[in-house]
Amino acid sequence: MSEVRVVILGASGYTGAELVRLLAGHPRVRIVALTADRKAGQPFGAVFPHLAGLDLPDLVTVDQVDWSAADFVFCGLPHGTTQEIIAGLPAHLKICDLSADFRLADPALYADIYGHPHRAVDLQAEAVYGLSELARAAVASARLVANPGCYPTASLLPLMPLLGRGLIDPADITIDAKSGVTGAGRAAKEGSLHAEVSEGFHAYAIASHRHGPEIDQLLSRAAGGVVTAGFTPHLVPMNRGILATTYVRLAEGVDADGLRGALAETYDGSPFVRVLPPGQAPHTRHVRGANLCLIGVFADRRPGRAILVSAIDNLVKGASGQAIQNMNLMLGLPETLGLEQPPLFP
Ligand SMILES: NC(=O)C1=CN([C@@H]2O[C@H](COP(=O)(O)OP(=O)(O)OC[C@H]3O[C@@H](n4cnc5c(N)ncnc54)[C@H](OP(=O)(O)O)[C@@H]3O)[C@@H](O)[C@H]2O)C=CC1
Ligand SMILES: CC(=O)N[C@@H](CCC(=O)OP(=O)(O)O)C(=O)O
Numbered sequence: 001m002s003e004v005r006v007v008i009l010g011a012s013g014y015t016g017a018e019l020v021r022l023l024a025g026h027p028r029v030r031i032v033a034l035t036a037d038r039k040a041g042q043p044f045g046a047v048f049p050h051l052a053g054l055d056l057p058d059l060v061t062v063d064q065v066d067w068s069a070a071d072f073v074f075c076g077l078p079h080g081t082t083q084e085i086i087a088g089l090p091a092h093l094k095i096c097d098l099s100a101d102f103r104l105a106d107p108a109l110y111a112d113i114y115g116h117p118h119r120a121v122d123l124q125a126e127a128v129y130g131l132s133e134l135a136r137a138a139v140a141s142a143r144l145v146a147n148p149g150c151y152p153t154a155s156l157l158p159l160m161p162l163l164g165r166g167l168i169d170p171a172d173i174t175i176d177a178k179s180g181v182t183g184a185g186r187a188a189k190e191g192s193l194h195a196e197v198s199e200g201f202h203a204y205a206i207a208s209h210r211h212g213p214e215i216d217q218l219l220s221r222a223a224g225g226v227v228t229a230g231f232t233p234h235l236v237p238m239n240r241g242i243l244a245t246t247y248v249r250l251a252e253g254v255d256a257d258g259l260r261g262a263l264a265e266t267y268d269g270s271p272f273v274r275v276l277p278p279g280q281a282p283h284t285r286h287v288r289g290a291n292l293c294l295i296g297v298f299a300d301r302r303p304g305r306a307i308l309v310s311a312i313d314n315l316v317k318g319a320s321g322q323a324i325q326n327m328n329l330m331l332g333l334p335e336t337l338g339l340e341q342p343p344l345f346p
Contacts, residue, residue, distance in 0.1 A: 004331060005032045007065055009085065010076035012036035014186045015098050017048045018320035019074050022291075024054055026324065026338030028331075033057055033065045040064075067093065072331070074323055075099065078185070080114065086144070087120035094330050095144045096323045102127035102146035103214050113210050129218065130326040132335070133270045134160055139329045147326060150318030151177050151211040151233055152218065154244040157273055158295045158308040159229075160222040161266040162248070162259055168306075170223040172249035174230035175215070180238040180284070183314045191235075201236040209233050240315055241284025246308040247300070256299035256306040263295060271336055272317065272325065282311035289313060290343040291321030313343075 006023065010016045011034035023029045034044050036059040044059055045052025067090045075082055079099040086095060086102075102124055104110045110118045118124050128142035129135060131153065139145055148156070155175045162168045178201070184192050191197075212231045219227040250259070260275060267273040273293045276282060282294035296309040312318045321339055328335050 015076040150314035169249040
């Protein structure tokens with residue numbers, strides 16, 4: 001396939017806009033349809049003036065898309081609405097879903113966390129969890145990829161290799177994560193209002209956030225046994241970025257340098273995950289706009305413990321950038337195609 005004809009569902013949302021921005025620099029992609037719900041009928045550039053100079057189709061509703069003229073679908077719809085729409089798509093399409101609908105493999109767990117039975121259980125079983133660097137082969141042969149959540153991406157990239165190698169105690173993991181406000185999407189919500197978010201910050205969904213079970217599912221796979229991590233998300237007054245500070249207990253005979261070395265070895269040859277030298281901590285402003293995860297590793301003052309600090313842009317490595325990385329893998333293209341922009345700083 002010399003040209004990939006792409007449809008973006010939910011193109012009037014934040015992840016949709018970010019897909020368009022990044023795909024504008026992808027040499028093999030042509031965007032053939034962009035969908036919206038309330039904003040259908042409008043020119044894309046009227047909804048996102050910063051992208052108005054691009055030659056793009058107007059926003060349409062999902063049922064107006066000509067699927068015979070498409071090869072690949074990105075789905076950036078609210079979770080819950082996504083599963084039925086994807087279940088109705090023709091079989092020739094490859095799909096990367098950015099919502100949470102296909103991330104949990106267990107239908108009972110899905111029903112418990114999302115409050116209703118899954119409406120496309122066969123597809124749920126087929127979907128591959130697309131944490132790109134740690135699932136390249138599975139992603140490459142998938143038809144449907146479930147793109148990981150933003151908090152899980154930031155948390156799992158440092159933790160999974162360490163659990164897989166038995167370097168940390170699976171029973172003693174605490175993830176303290178902070179997100180920018182675009183993580184909540186563009187739809188108007190009281191909790192996203194300037195007055196509710198600015199000049200302060202707060203923890204939310206304490207011990208009950210739906211990304212907790214998503215993180216546990218992947219940590220358990222890496223550890224080969226049931227893992228339940230502590231996970232507390234916070235909303236901070238910035239637009240983009242996630243910073244996760246994770247506290248771990250070291251296995252016998254392991255130190256922080258050993259963790260750093262193991263992560264550096266795991267991600268050698270993975271240009272989007274960088275393990276920082278000793279003493280360096282990542283900032284969210286070091287990844288803004290780029291498909292990067294930066295990881296710092298520190299010895300804790302408490303003996304036998306270490307602290308991992310990871311930073312991503314929630315809209316890029318935490319959503320649209322990783323989705324394009326997964327598309328590249330699914331189509332046998334170079335993994336980095338369209339994703340090599342450096343971060344925007346400051
Ligand atoms: N924001 C983030 O950082 C991340 C988000 N995600 C997930 O990605 C998905 C998209 O997120 P985001 O872009 O932030 O969301 P937004 O709320 O910004 O955008 C949602 C999009 O879906 C459309 N839409 C809403 N309801 C329907 C419907 N019933 N039928 C068809 N289209 C509909 C909206 O159209 P309209 O504008 O016309 O209403 C809009 O285009 C979500 O599932 C989210 O959880 C995943 C990782 C990170
Ligand atoms: C700041 C904020 O509100 N963040 C969102 C998570 C965004 C995301 O990645 O979630 P899904 O893709 O799983 O929907 C939240 O806490 O629900």
